[in-house]
Amino acid sequence: MTRRLKYVPISLLLFAAFLPQSLARQSISIKVNADVDISVDIFTPTNKPDGKLFIWQPHEKGLQNPDFQLAQQLADMGIEVWLLDLLQAYFLSNTASNMSTLNGDGFNKLIAAAHKTGKTIIVGGSGRGIVPVLRGLRDWQLANKDHSRFAGAVLLSPKFYTQTPEPGTPVVLLPIVKATNSRLFILQPDKSPYFWQLKRSVDALQKTGSDVFVKTLRGVRDRFYFRADAFAKEQQASNSLARDLSNAIKLLSIQQDNFRQAVVSLSKATNVPAKKKERGLEIYRGDPTPRPLNLPKLNGDFIDLKSLTGKVVIVNFWATWCPPCVHEMPSMQRLNNHFKNKPFTLLGVNMAETNAEVAKFLKTKVDISFPIVMDYDGRALKDWGVFAFPTSYVIDKRGKIRYALFGSVEWDNADIVSKIERLINE
Structure with a gap:
């Protein structure tokens, strides 16, 4: 059964964990400002809850059926999942450039609301969706002294770079990458251009204090779990993705920091091109x-x-x-x-x-x-x-x-x- 509420006070979020299984999925709304409310689908565990809460922002292509399936599978494993779509909340189309324009306000509010539940919090994002996740995490760290129930972030096929550089020109990391200090678990397909930049990305994250764990997903491409042209190995990896996410969440949850110093300075964001350039020599x-x-x-x-x-x-x-x-x-x-x-x-x-x-x-x-x-x-x-x-x-x-x-x-x-x-x- 699904409940759809226009706006729900934070107190109801505390109540959500105690809903019976017949009400295991509901929708709530988190107010960001006078103009923006984020609709959140909450998947509460159908088995014994393990006290973990995973906030998931999907790929810039938007919410896909597999995202809902993953959320339900994780709930079946005892992990509460908050599933959302920030682009939809801000009335933006599903593009990488739009995802990159989002500041951290929305995700900051989500983490703050989740923190009130008393559960161990893990955030996650896919593709360019990691950008507002990391921005919101940094904003939340700067505004809060108690980080004891925050465990880290799971990043699937993360896009850490502003754009694909023209041959012969250097790649440019997104400023938020150099301003992130957290425990991170990266799930990286090896049939991806970002796989070959992984060391550069990890080095930049570690330089600002992040603890980085990496699992390479062999034989699959970016977006493998919702590609229409997925081949057999990608279908197998899709079937295992919930388990991979669960393992990453459990590893990050082994240790939480009472306080982790956020990076205060953040260079100006570089815009991601809105339109693809017509290719030619x-x-x-x-x-x-x-x-x-x-x-x-x-x-x-x-x-x-x-x-x-x-x-x-x-x-x-x-x-x-x-x-x-x-x-x-x-x-x-x-x-x-x-x-x-x-x-x-x-x-x-x-x-x-x-x-x-x-x-x-x-x-x-x-x-x-x-x-x-x-x-x-x-x-x-x-x-x-x-x-x-x-x-x-x-x-x-x-x-x-x-x-x-x-x-x-x-x-x-x-x-x-x-x-x-x-x-x-x-």
């Missing part, structure tokens, strides 16, 4: 000398980028699990065919997959003739500063990077063909 802005690249093909023969001097080379970092990478491959082959009698070649660099995975993909999914080399441990990816998939670099006949882009394009469009021709004719 852009002049490369980094060091034009490429990093060494000497990797094996599937048959074990190595290709050294230096051996291709005298040709225009497109180095393309890609993966079989990356839909944009797969989408652009036919046009790359058409470009390769167009310049087949010219000093030109494409070189695909597969990112940290196995020979078996890549061989099966090349046999069943695409028809290409340009060479593929294997970056088994992701070292080349990190050396080249690759952040997004796919990322491509255009190298001239003298061995200098001239153009680059991240994201997929139609490689045989007139603009790209013209730019490649000019490089060939230099």
Whole structure:
């Protein structure tokens, strides 16, 4: 049975824990200010409660059916869950840029209300949803001296960076990352651009005092638990996600700090672009000398980028699990065919997959003739500063990077063909 209340005083929150199982889920409203009320679905434990309360802000794509399923599964494990959608509360559409504009007021109020229940509090967020969670946590820490019942935050596929940088430009951490001091448990898929930035993220969090625990979710992509195109391993990981969240919550709850000093200074927030930029070959802005690249093909023969001097080379970092990478491959082959009698070649660099995975993909999914080399441990990816998939670099006949882009394009469009021709004719 579901109760829907326009506004409920905090005293009712205390009463919620004692509702019978038939009233195990209800909706309440937390007032942020005169214009904003946050609607919260409360899932009270159907088994013996363990005294933990988990506040969950979903991904910037908005509340999904799996979020409700996760909340119910956690409640079945004895954990009370408060499920909400801050974007809905602020009447904003489901975008990363909107999520990044939210200050900490809403989540601060949620933590304050939860703290009055006397339970051990853990907060959590997914994707860009971690931004208002961390901002609200910091605001609450600054305003309160008693942190004894706060255990920490669980961050699923967290997006700690302002935006995907253009190739050759540095990545920029969100200011709140450098102003967070808490106990954190990160659940990080390894088929994600953020996986390769994980050390940088953890180092920044630890520098301001955070205790950081990490579990790598093997073989899955960001948003795996609500993707329409989820493959078998992602479906398995989705089935295990409630258990992973429960384990993270239990680990964080082993120890709570009576007081943890919040970071007072916070640099000005950097806006996340509201619209995606139309992709195209852009002049490369980094060091034009490429990093060494000497990797094996599937048959074990190595290709050294230096051996291709005298040709225009497109180095393309890609993966079989990356839909944009797969989408652009036919046009790359058409470009390769167009310049087949010219000093030109494409070189695909597969990112940290196995020979078996890549061989099966090349046999069943695409028809290409340009060479593929294997970056088994992701070292080349990190050396080249690759952040997004796919990322491509255009190298001239003298061995200098001239153009680059991240994201997929139609490689045989007139603009790209013209730019490649000019490089060939230099």
